[in-house]
Amino acid sequence: MGNLDALRDWGYAKDYIECMWLMLQHHTPEDFVIATGEMHTVREFATLAFKEAGIEIRWEGKGVDEKGFDVATGKALVEVDPKYFRPAEVEQLLGDPTKAKTVLGWNPRKTSFEDLVKVMVRHDMEKVKRMIAGKH
Template sequence: MRALICGISGQDGSYLAELLLGKGYEVWGSSRDAQGTGFLNLKKLGIYDKVRLVSMVPEDFRSVLVALNRSEPDEVYYLAGQSSVGLSFEQPAETIQSIALGTLNVLEACRMLNPSPKIYHAGSSECFGDTGRLSANESTPFHPQSPYAVAKSSAFWLVDNYRNAYDMYACTGILFNHESPLRPKRFVTQKIVSTASRIANGSNEVLELGRMDISRDWGWAPEYVEAMWLMLQTDNPEDYVIATGETNTLEQFVSAAFAYFNLDYKEHVKQNDAFIRPSELLYSVGDPSKAKEKLGWGARFDMQAVIANMIKGGIDDKG
């Protein structure tokens, strides 16, 4: 089996590459500049020399088609695109183009191939918006509240349209928040764990955050890429919510991260209104019942375990 991972340099792409290599796949990975990208995550996992790399600009249809023709994949995992909700408010056009137009180009290019590869599209829980303390499942209506969520919602419906219109094997994994030691430092979970670690090692800095009353469903990224692969192994393509089914506030996440180092977070954290987004989801939790029933997938790590794993993975200035 041969797979093309679009966006292989990111957290999910790197863990997915590791998983597929372990299953005997020939793994190809795309980046906008395969020659200039450092691929630090692949190197951290010790698999950089085991994957084949190709340059691909998702917004450029010809670039996508060339990458697909070179790799000739049986499976395509589209994980590329601007991935930060916060940054999407600052760069809405780039966010929507890289996600929605990128997804469209991949779908259209795959449709032209014979045979057409199976396609996994990385969806997002952000599409649901605030679910009002209800668990979101595959039937929950979308109410996107950020440019990122709007883009992901558009991409979801593109996948749905191509699946129905052209009988393509294409599906979306609607993933809730999932973390790991490979998370970029701009993500709040990485920021929290990194800062707590430095303070425990003697730093006098103060951790500044926005709202701490927001609730999120946090899982462990290496588990979530297993679900991606499982979705493409079924007889019929379907969309799945991937989540732990539990939610915690950001304050609870902060408290647990500092408690790991025997620190009281209240002595080291303050709120900064500059980090409050124009619109913010207060409550987010997923219902993974369908994935458990049809894929046999279930999250094994809760928030406490995720935090411990991030810290043990070396989330500090060295990482």
């Protein structure tokens, strides 16, 4: 993986589509920021994703030497590789959804970060099960 410390504003596409729909219902065209207004690191995302898959991760090291180990087996599951660092990396990406909340009545955190990770992991796990069963 790349920069585990990168902070991102992770949001659920379904919630964002709801905001877009509300924007289209608004009486006058305006600009709105579609975001959750909260940041989480790539490391947090990975930790929760592994947890949803039934794996507890222990992080060791710093920077490019950081690794994520399966607590049960000791096996390294995550390694940092500088080739995945973005040349123009932005450390923090955060949007302010205040206007969408106040003007449109939109709830930017309808789906929590934790629930978003669960939805994504469960989707991927179901996809793998279908592939294994030969039902692409």
